[in-house]
Amino acid sequence: MSRNLRPPQLIVPVEEHFTGRITWRDSWYFPKIKAKFIQCGLLDRVKESPFKQFFMAEPLNFSGALVHQLLLHKFRGEKIDEVQFYIGKKRCRFSQLEFALVTGLNFEAGPSEAEIKAKTTSDRLILEYFNGHSPVSIGQLRRTFESCQIVDDVYKMGLCLLVEGVLKGREEKLMVWTDMPKMVDDVDFFFQYPWGKISYQKLLQTCQKDFVEMKKHLQKKIEKEKTQKEAKYSIYGYSTALQYWAFESIIELGQDYAARLGQGIPRMIKWQSKKRVEIHKEQLIKLPDDVDDHIFRTPEDMQITVIGDTEDSEWDASGYDGVYYRSFCHKVTMMAWWDAFPGSDYSSFSWDDSILDLVRGDAVQFLPSWQNKEFIYFALFLKDQLHWVAVEADLNGWMLNIFHSSIGSISENDLISLMVDWCTIFPSVLRQSGLFENHDVILAPQLTASESQVRPFDWKLTPREFEPQTKSR
Structure with missing residues (x-):
């Protein structure tokens, strides 16, 4: 019985692809966290933590055009917990495994509900910084973090902000998980939580957006002669992981738009953006369909x-x-x-x-x-x-x-x-x-x-x- 070599059918056919503008937040929050940690002399401490890779990685300019083009090249796979792409005449996947390889975040089972309940009894941060009001918004957390002068509390609130803003990519108007300010008072227990799973699930939800409906919605606006000519949507989770994965997997992208720094693990510490090189959507529209077979790592x-x-x-x-x-x-x-x-x-x-x-x-x-x-x-x-x-x-x-x-x-x-x-x-x-x-x-x-x-x-x-x-x- 011969193998079926027919290419998969993209969810959105190439001839129906459209431009998009993505709102992402992880690269907006992170510089603020890092600057405050440097100001308070916390950089060495955080580099000894399970989040150290984020502070070791070189700057990477996020490209919404790249991520949008990747998402347009999805096809329907059998597994609901991963994303399947057809790029450069190759089937490729982005799953929890690839996300873990890129980020190095914790994907273990984590503490039980009983353990979390036992460890989330301290309201100290809420009482001292938020007048006992809970939950607090992410915006309130950021402003309090930036104005705080007690180094140990700067560290703890910074970890919470990194989870909510960088790993989850959430808007400032949304509320911080009520148990998080309690959990972070025990930093060792805080790091036992499977933040990698949480971040990946948020990113997966974005990747599974219905792009057919998004195209229909955009077309209706164009027909009504509105000025909007591109789809607009938000991406959640640690969205930069998709770009690291693309540089790692699609050889020409990595060569043209990024610099490899060596053989680092996790993958995010081995790449940085090339200076004065931008990724334009006009270039990316053609790249995934017109490249040769050899551009994807097999x-x-x-x-x-x-x-x-x-x-x-x-x-x-x-x-x-x-x-x-x-x-x-x-x-x-x-x-x-x-x-x-x-x-x-x-x-x-x-x-x-x-x-x-x-x-x-x-x-x-x-x-x-x-x-x-x-x-x-x-x-x-x-x-x-x-x-x-x-x-x-x-x-x-x-x-x-x-x-x-x-x-x-x-x-x-x-x-x-x-x-x-x-x-x-x-x-x-x-x-x-x-x-x-x-x-x-x-x-x-x-x-x-x-x-x-x-x-x-x-x-x-x-x-x-x-x-x-x-x-x-």
């Missing part, structure tokens, strides 16, 4: 690794809940670096620090260390078969366990050839990281060069009864 270009502590994290394939998103992506994969090494003697092969940091851990890039971990999970893309397999690296047992839902899609010889490389690559990276010198398999150099080599990993396919199989095509 799975062959990216190696995504998800690392989780097996004692307190689970993989929930349906909703990605409860997972620490710690991902590592490169246009040039580890395998490509390995294959490019001249000759067959890899004893002098040296891994780049960006690879070794994945193992060692790097707090600045939100990477946990692999030290004292029993299992590491990652995905491998089988290029010729256009298929992904999951791999469990058992660091204690020195074994790669392959979870393959379509064993018939790859020949035994091809699978053996692939795993021979990975069984050699993995111990090479572990050894050079310097964290596993005392492992039973990685020992001090022996008498001869051959004896000092690290033993390759073993590998095995998980039994079919443990891995449901799909039918091969």
Whole structure:
């Protein structure tokens, strides 16, 4: 049975696309928060918090034209909790996973309702700054924050304003969640709340706007000879995440309108806007439809690794809940670096620090260390078969366990050839990281060069009864 290669039908056909003007708020609030934090000497403190990425990121000029054009290229997908785009002749998605990769925000389950109730009993901020009146508007919160002189309270109100204004993107006339000023009095508990989920849901609601109805509404105004010639609407949630994702995923956009600063995680800390370069809607109207196939990053270009502590994290394939998103992506994969090494003697092969940091851990890039971990999970893309397999690296047992839902899609010889490389690559990276010198398999150099080599990993396919199989095509 051949694959259906027909392109999806856009919700709004290209010939019916229209210009739009977006109102967004996260980049209006944030400079005010950062300026006050600098004034009060709070920048170092916030850079030690789970919101540090926002204060580490370089300036990025938000483009409403770019986001509007992205949203015009939606098509109806099967999942309601993500947005599907057709750009550059490629299907691509923006889901909770991509949002987490961009922002690094908390997507864990968070505290229970009982825990929130127990921790939201303090009315101190409300009593001291708002005369006991609750709820307060976001505008009241901002003005009180900007005039406050007590450093600790500046920090706490700034965190509330960052959530309401930056992560949710809400208008000043709206009310602050009544529990938030109470919750933030315990800052550690405040950061346990899943603000990433809240922000993504707000953004998703905007992405799911009915653009067909928006076009009809605009057309009626044009027919009545009103001066408005473009649709106007607001975007909520952390809307800049869509632009970071576009720079990361659509190669030409990233090259033309932004500057890559390196291999940072989360993604938002690796991009900044180019100086004196603006994104005009006239240019963007043509870009997504007239570009070549190669402009979108495909799975062959990216190696995504998800690392989780097996004692307190689970993989929930349906909703990605409860997972620490710690991902590592490169246009040039580890395998490509390995294959490019001249000759067959890899004893002098040296891994780049960006690879070794994945193992060692790097707090600045939100990477946990692999030290004292029993299992590491990652995905491998089988290029010729256009298929992904999951791999469990058992660091204690020195074994790669392959979870393959379509064993018939790859020949035994091809699978053996692939795993021979990975069984050699993995111990090479572990050894050079310097964290596993005392492992039973990685020992001090022996008498001869051959004896000092690290033993390759073993590998095995998980039994079919443990891995449901799909039918091969």
